[in-house]
Amino acid sequence: MTLPAPRPVAEIPGEVQGAEPDAAESYTAVERLLAEVLAGVAHVEHVPAESNFFDDLGANSLTMAHFCARVRKHPDLPSVSIRDVYGHPTIRSLALALTEAPAPPATPPEPAEPVPPGSTLRYVLCGVAQLLLFTGYCLLATSGYAQGYEWVADASGTLGIYLRSAVFGALVFLALCTLPVAAKWLLIGRWKPVEFPVWGPAYLRFWLVKALLRTSPMVLFVGNPLYVLYLRALGARIGPGVTVLSRTVPVCTDLLTIGAGTIIRKDSYFLCYRARAGRIRTGPVTLGRDAFVGEHTVLDIDTALGDGSQLGHSSALRAGESVPPGESWHGSPARPTDVDHIRVPPLPRSTPRRAGYGLAALLQTLLLYVPLAVGGAYLLLTAAPELDTLLDPTSRHTTSARFYVEAATLSLALFTGSILVGAVLVFVVPRLLRPLVKPDRVYPLYGFHYSVHRAIARLTNIKFFKWLCGDSSYIVPYLKTLGYDLSRVEQTGSNFGTEVQHETPYLVTVGSGTMVADGLSVMNADYSGTSFRLSRTAIGGDNFLGNAIAYPVGGRTGENCLLATKVLVPLDGEIREGVGLLGSPPFEIPRSVERDSRFDHLREGAELHRRLTAKNRFNLRTMALFLFLRWLHTFALTVLGFAAFDLYGHGNGPAAPLALAALPLAALVLTTLYYTLAERALTGFRPLRPRLCSIYDPVFWRQERLWKLPDQHLEVLNGTPYKNLVWRLLGVRIGRRVFDDGAYITERTLTAIGDDCTLAAGSKIQAHSQEDGTYKSDHVTIGTGSTLEVQAFVHYGVTLGEGAVLAPDSFLMKGEEVPPHARWGGNPATETTGTR
Numbered sequence: 005m006t007l008p009a010p011r012p013v014a015e016i017p018g019e020v021q022g023a024e025p026d027a028a029e030s031y032t033a034v035e036r037l038l039a040e041v042l043a044g045v046a047h048v049e050h051v052p053a054e055s056n057f058f059d060d061l062g063a064n065s066l067t068m069a070h071f072c073a074r075v076r077k078h079p080d081l082p083s084v085s086i087r088d089v090y091g092h093p094t095i096r097s098l099a100l101a102l103t104e105a106p107a108p109p110a111t112p113p114e115p116a117e118p119v120p121p122g123s124t125l126r127y128v129l130c131g132v133a134q135l136l137l138f139t140g141y142c143l144l145a146t147s148g149y150a151q152g153y154e155w156v157a158d159a160s161g162t163l164g165i166y167l168r169s170a171v172f173g174a175l176v177f178l179a180l181c182t183l184p185v186a187a188k189w190l191l192i193g194r195w196k197p198v199e200f201p202v203w204g205p206a207y208l209r210f211w212l213v214k215a216l217l218r219t220s221p222m223v224l225f226v227g228n229p230l231y232v233l234y235l236r237a238l239g240a241r242i243g244p245g246v247t248v249l250s251r252t253v254p255v256c257t258d259l260l261t262i263g264a265g266t267i268i269r270k271d272s273y274f275l276c277y278r279a280r281a282g283r284i285r286t287g288p289v290t291l292g293r294d295a296f297v298g299e300h301t302v303l304d305i306d307t308a309l310g311d312g313s314q315l316g317h318s319s320a321l322r323a324g325e326s327v328p329p330g331e332s333w334h335g336s337p338a339r340p341t342d343v344d345h346i347r348v349p350p351l352p353r354s355t356p357r358r359a360g361y362g363l364a365a366l367l368q369t370l371l372l373y374v375p376l377a378v379g380g381a382y383l384l385l386t387a388a389p390e391l392d393t394l395l396d397p398t399s400r401h402t403t404s405a406r407f408y409v410e411a412a413t414l415s416l417a418l419f420t421g422s423i424l425v426g427a428v429l430v431f432v433v434p435r436l437l438r439p440l441v442k443p444d445r446v447y448p449l450y451g452f453h454y455s456v457h458r459a460i461a462r463l464t465n466i467k468f469f470k471w472l473c474g475d476s477s478y479i480v481p482y483l484k485t486l487g488y489d490l491s492r493v494e495q496t497g498s499n500f501g502t503e504v505q506h507e508t509p510y511l512v513t514v515g516s517g518t519m520v521a522d523g524l525s526v527m528n529a530d531y532s533g534t535s536f537r538l539s540r541t542a543i544g545g546d547n548f549l550g551n552a553i554a555y556p557v558g559g560r561t562g563e564n565c566l567l568a569t570k571v572l573v574p575l576d577g578e579i580r581e582g583v584g585l586l587g588s589p590p591f592e593i594p595r596s597v598e599r600d601s602r603f604d605h606l607r608e609g610a611e612l613h614r615r616l617t618a619k620n621r622f623n624l625r626t627m628a629l630f631l632f633l634r635w636l637h638t639f640a641l642t643v644l645g646f647a648a649f650d651l652y653g654h655g656n657g658p659a660a661p662l663a664l665a666a667l668p669l670a671a672l673v674l675t676t677l678y679y680t681l682a683e684r685a686l687t688g689f690r691p692l693r694p695r696l697c698s699i700y701d702p703v704f705w706r707q708e709r710l711w712k713l714p715d716q717h718l719e720v721l722n723g724t725p726y727k728n729l730v731w732r733l734l735g736v737r738i739g740r741r742v743f744d745d746g747a748y749i750t751e752r753t754l755t756a757i758g759d760d761c762t763l764a765a766g767s768k769i770q771a772h773s774q775e776d777g778t779y780k781s782d783h784v785t786i787g788t789g790s791t792l793e794v795q796a797f798v799h800y801g802v803t804l805g806e807g808a809v810l811a812p813d814s815f816l817m818k819g820e821e822v823p824p825h826a827r828w829g830g831n832p833a834t835e836t837t838g839t840r
Contacts, residue, residue, distance in 0.1 A: 034099040037081055042095070045071045053096040057089065058594040065593070066780075066801065069819030076823070076835075085834040086817055090586070090593045115825040116809040119281045119789030122203065122741040122760050130203040131725035137212060143665035150652065150664055152176065156382055165379045173374030177221055184216035185237050188257075194239060195258040195276070197305075199285040202743045202762075207284060210277075211723050214255045218719075224369075226251050226270075227458060229362040229450065235260070243293065245353050245533055247449060250274075252766075256286045263293035263311065265353070265533035271525065271554070273794050273812075274303040278323070279745050279764045280791045280809060292329060296346050299527055300554040300570075302336075302795050302813040314345045317527070317554045318572040318588050320795075320813035322829065334572060336588040336813045336831040343575045347557070348530040348537040351448045361450035411646060415639040426468055431485060434460045434509075438487075443511055446537045454536065457508070457529070464509045472630070474502030474522075475708050476623035477616070489513040491545070496607070496777070497619040498699050500524075502711065508538055515545025515563065521774055522711075523552035530557055544581070548776050552768075552797065561585070566595050566775070570797055570815045570831055587815075588831040596776065603698035607777050615700035622702070626709045634714070637678055641671055675717045680733045683713050683752075691735060691753035694782040695772075704779045707772075711750070722746045722765070731757075739788065747792065751781060751800075758788030758806065767792040771800045773818060780818075787824065811836060 031039065031053055039051040046067060057063040063071075068089045075084040082102050092098040152172040159168045191209045200206035217238075225231040227249045232242055238257040243264030250268050254260050256276035268274070274297075277286045287305025291297065295309040298317035308326035309315060315327060316334030327333045334341045440456045447453040464486055473479040479500045480493050487509035493499070494517040501522035506512055507529035514520070528541040543555060544562045550569035559573040566584035567573065574580070574590055584593040606615060644667065651663035686709065697703050721727035727744045734752040739759035747763035749755050751771035757763075769792075772781035784798060787806035792798065796810045799818040804810065808822045811829025822828050829836045 031095075032099060034081070034103060035095050037078065038075070038099055039095050041074045041078060041081070042071050045074055051095060054094055057093045059093075065817060066819040069801075069817055070821075073819075073821040083835060086820075086832050087587065087591060087834065090591060114827075116791075116807055116827050117281055118825070119760050119807055122201075122282055124741065126203045127725055127741045130208055133208055134211065134724050135726075139665065139669060142668045143661060146664035146667060147661045148176070148179070150661070152378075153382070156378060162383075165382065166375050169375040169379030169382075170371060173378045174370050177370065177374060180219060180221050181234070184213065184220050185234075187216050188213045188238055195256040195286055197259070197285075197287050199283055201283050202279070203741070210255070210284060214723065217253050217255065220253075223251060223253060225365065228365050229358045230366060233362070244355070245358075247531070247533065249531075254289075259286060259288040259305075261288065261290045263291060263295060265294040266291050266296070267531050267533050268297040269299040269301075269317075269527075269531065271299050272297050272301045272303070273766060275765065275794065276305060278305050278793065278812075279743060279762050280793060281789065281807075282741075282743060282760055282762055287323070294533060298334075298345055298554075299525060299556075300552065304794070304812050316341065316343060316345050316572070316575075317556055318570060318831075322811055334589060336570075336572075336815075337811075337829065339589070341576075341589070345575075346530075346532050348446055348532050348535050350532045351446065351535040353534050354448065354450075357448065358450045361455070364455075407646070408643065411642045412639055415642040416635060418642075419635045419638050423468070426466060429463050430466050430469060434463050434487075438508075438510055441508075441538060443538045443540065446535050448535055449531075449533075457536065457538065461507050461529075465505050467503075470504060471502050471712060471714075472627055474500060474504075475711060476627070477620050478623065478627070483509070487512070491516045495616065496699070497616050497623070498708075498774070511538055511540040513540060513542040515543060515547065517546040518543060518548070519776060520549045521551045521569075524549055525554045527554055527556040550773075550775075551770065564595060566593070568593070569773075569799070570813075572831075586832065603700075603777050606698045606700045612700075618702075619700060619705060622705045626705075626712065630709075630712050633682055637675065640674060640678065644670055644674060672717060672720060676730055677733075679713055679715065679717070680730065683710060683734060686710060686713075687735075687753070692751055692781070694754070696778070696780050699774065699777050699779055701779075707779070707781070715748075719746065751784075754781060754800075755784050755786075757786045758790065760789045761786055762791040764792055764794045764796070764812075766795040767797070768795075769798045773800055782818075 035053050039053065042051045043049060046063065051061065055061050057068060065086065069086060072084045072086055072089065075081050084098070084102065088098065088101065092101045156165060156168045156172055159165045192213060222231055222234040227247065231248055232246050235254070235257055236242055240254070240257040240260040240262070242262045245265045246262050247267045249270045250272040251270065252273050252275070254274055254276050259276040260274065274289045276289050277284055285305065289303050289305065290308040292309055292311035292313060294312045296314040297303070297309070298315055298319060300318045301315055302320040304321060304323045306323045307321040310327055310329030312330045313327040314332040315321065315338060316332065318336065319334045319338050320336040321327070322337050325337065327338065332341050332343055332345060333339060334343065437456050437460050441453050469482055470479070473482040475498055477495050477497050480490060480495065483500065484490050489512065491514070496519055498519060500520045503522040504520065504524050506526040511528045512526050526541050528539055530537050530539065539557045541555060541557050544565060546564040547567065549567045550571065552570045553567055553573065555573050556575060558575055560575060560577055560579050561567065561573060562579040562581040564582045565580055568584065568586040570588065571585050571590050572588035580592070582595055584595050586593045606612065648663050648667040652660045692707065695703060695707070718727060718730060721730060723745050728738055728742050731738050731749065731752065736749060736752045737756040739757060739761065741759060742757055742761045742763065744763045746765035747767045747769065749769045754771040755769055769784050771784045772779065780800065782801035784800060785803045787804050787808060789807040790804045791809045793810060793812040795813045796816070797814070798804070798810070798816045801819040802816055804822045805824035805826060807825040809827050810816055810833060811827070813831065814829045814833040815831040816822070816828065816833045820833070827836045828834060
């Protein structure tokens with residue numbers, strides 16, 4: 005696929021204010037060259053040597069990213085990073101820093117390994133094999149469920165239905181748990197450090213084991229000792245007293261070693277494999293005794309933490325890196341720090357408590373939740389006599405109008421009923437549990453209070469209501485009802501996005517005037533290997549928080565701060581106020597620039613009231629539209645399910661089980677096509693255009709509602725050729741044989757991806773940015789054969805050259821241009837050296 009050059013954004017980025025030349029001002033050779041480059045980027049005639057790029061000239065990060073790209077291409081200038089520009093924000097200071105910097109290595113950085121063109125035949129055959137395996141799994145699962153359901157239906161009385169539901173549910177639970185373990189040992193044996201190409205036989209076995217692991221119900225036991233036992237059954241070497249809170253399941257488990265007493269917090273990636281340049285490479289991840297792995301972290305293959313060591317939040321270890329015993333590191337890439345991330349004192353470890361907690365959770369699942377799901381569904385359907393047409397197995401009704409009326413009635417009842425039940429679970433039950441766990445008190449892990457805390461966290465983080473109310477004024481009353489302390493709210497219409505999570509909502513304070521993009525995780529619980537404590541987490545007023553931020557207890561930021569995407573929130577030093585923070589570890593940047601404030605007049609007085617009222621009305625229509633779309637999807641699935649039941653009741657020979665086996669596949673296809681059509685219809689079947697506008701512009705409102713379209717079903721397609729097909733249907737200009745292991749693309753029609761690219765798990769391409777009241781978007785181009793590694797984040801206006809590699813947990817800032825076959829990494833990303 006030949007990629008087009010990125011189109012220019014609607015406006016020249018960063019209108020730098022030039023100045024008249026001063027005859028007395030002198031320049032060194034480096035200063036003159038730098039000034040000429042910046043003048044060319046900013047389209048001005050003269051740049052004074054002592055003028056601040058941001059305060060005096062009004063430049064912004066996009067302008068300076070283009071400046072850095074031009075400097076890197078200049079044969080007579082050394083390479084400059086965006087961190088250098090913010091650290092030395094004048095031509096003179098930047099030139100001096102470049103002059104005093106250590107000389108670059110005699111040999112240039114080794115380029116990324118070339119990516120040979122993949123085999124289309126192997127790509128197609130792998131997709132066919134994956135489809136056959138998925139179909140076989142569906143046939144096995146639906147056949148077993150149909151027989152079990154019939155057995156439950158033959159029971160007499162409520163007690164009989166409960167007992168049979170419990171037995172059948174336990175068998176299903178056991179089968180779903182043991183199948184991935186059996187498949188791993190039969191197909192793989194023990195994982196060893198190896199490398200193999202994607203789409204081949206070795207990859208097919210790898211994919212099958214990974215896919216089965218994702219279906220295991222043991223993922224629901226994260227944070228429970230049973231989950232650790234499950235990882236041991238898969239071959240991981242894990243010591244006693246280990247706590248794993250991350251739902252990211254490691255795949256090559258024989259290569260995972262965790263010492264006793266170690267704790268791994270949520271949203272951490274330690275997959276024990278790496279996808280790069282069209283190949284999978286497996287490697288060890290080793291954590292010593294009493295180690296700590298923070299939230300939003302990435303551990304690449306061939307990494308290690310020594311005994312008693314710590315890796316802080318929003319940090320990463322690249323391949324070959326290790327934290328020495330007893331040391332604390334943070335950053336991406338990680339480096340030493342004096343911060344102690346374990347801020348709660350330990351309590352005595354109790355093996356009986358851990359065993360009792362795990363056993364109680366297992367019994368609760370098998371004796372309560374599973375029978376309720378199996379028997380409750382049967383009782384619910386049989387208790388509704390008006391559904392006699394849907395449930396009549398003696399004759400076909402799919403051509404009857406009554407069939408569809410009953411399906412519509414049932415789907416509407418289920419949809420509205422689930423919303424009402426969800427509201428009780430989100431708002432009422434957690435408030436009843438709240439008094440049982442006191443703030444600022446240390447409790448042991450795996451006790452009664454830990455159970456209550458986990459229940460509150462699980463219930464109050466249900467996504468439906470955040471999805472419904474997010475990106476609108478209505479998220480504020482929702483979060484306040486949930487328990488957030490939002491002070492005196494300054495309503496903006498976009499105070500919070502749709503993805504906000506917390507440990508407990510009752511200890512979250514957000515100051516007035518603060519706006520939060522998607523991906524905020526409020527970490528108001530501290531953990532050690534044996535204890536936890538809840539504490540209030542406070543975010544100051546008039547802040548703006550970008551995407552994918554983990555905000556811990558004791559974060560050292562105050563009023564009027566800009567926290568950039570993926571920033572590491574500092575836990576030491578003075579409280580930062582009136583500044584911006586970028587990177588991991590963070591460094592200070594200007595709070596705002598002229599380009600970000602040009603729409604501030606729309607955020608004041610009568611104009612704000614008029615536009616906010618109009619936005620609220622539009623958001624209400626959007627919420628109603630998406631509720632209708634979700635109910636219509638529920639209705640379509642109901643019709644599909646009972647049509648399969650109809651065919652199953654009248655099928656002879658293999659036709660009956662095949663009708664049920666086709667149901668999951670048909671539901672996946674229907675869901676994918678349904679939401680693809682919905683998205684394209686909302687965009688008028690036209691591609692998006694680069695924008696620079698206010699959040700009170702209707703253009704933004706139409707863009708904003710696209711973020712509400714459900715896309716969780718795409719996770720089923722990770723690692724298969726079919727995900728590329730869906731991306732193409734959604735408008736992504738995507739090449740051939742792209743390996744997508746779990747990437748997310750926000751603006752599909754603004755994204756172009758070349759042939760044979762590798763998009764690793766958790767990587768994200770976001771072709772927009774929202775800072776305070778300004779929305780910006782532009783094209784993103786990923787060149788042929790390029791790689792985005794685990795949790796890499798690509799911002800708008802970026803061009804990634806052919807064959808380039810972006811390291812794990814990197815943040816490639818807006819406007820960057822990565823040369824072909826270059827290796828970049830870090831937060832913010834810059835050129836890296838070495839062969840890792």
